[in-house]
Amino acid sequence: MLSARPKIADLVLQFYGRSLHPELFEVHRNRVVQRSAYTATLNITTTGHVVCWQQPEGITLNEVATSALHDLPLKRRLMSYRVRGTYDDRIECAGGLVYETSVDIEQADNDTLRSYQQGLQLAGEKNSVLLAFESGGRVGLGAFSYIHFESRARSLRIQALHTFPDDGVILKSQSSFTLPAE
Structure with a gap:
């Protein structure tokens, strides 16, 4: 198991049908x-x-943002991208569920990173999960992770933001899980 934030160059976004x-x-x-x-x-x-994402019928899906060095299974991996630049993807899953994702990397100096972190901390944790990591690198600014969600009866929209202060980068992703209308 990895114990430190990976370099942005090592980051992957993967999607599993299991x-x-x-x-x-x-x-x-x-x-x-x-x-x-x-x-x-x-x-x-x-x-x-x-x-x-889990449905009562037994369907389980997982979106994972992690290091490419993290040893994860290959079985039923439906998508895997090295995080580079901007990209979008869409996968139609069992039961008509549609998964969509959009990923973007933004270069940021320390002042911009601090500004993002302060703004998100002020926003609080209503409909979100956030964590400020301790500084472990040369810039004296710890990484920050934030996930905001919008939950509806048949859909979930996720906006995730992860900072990489040592690399001067912000990873922004948006994902949605949408069930067909009944």
């Missing part, structure tokens, strides 16, 4: 969103985040 063992991740904060059609668990991990 459950992943919780012991694979060092979870620092989490939040559970419960609806009649699904349960979602939003985890901030040392290396990024894990969003686990």
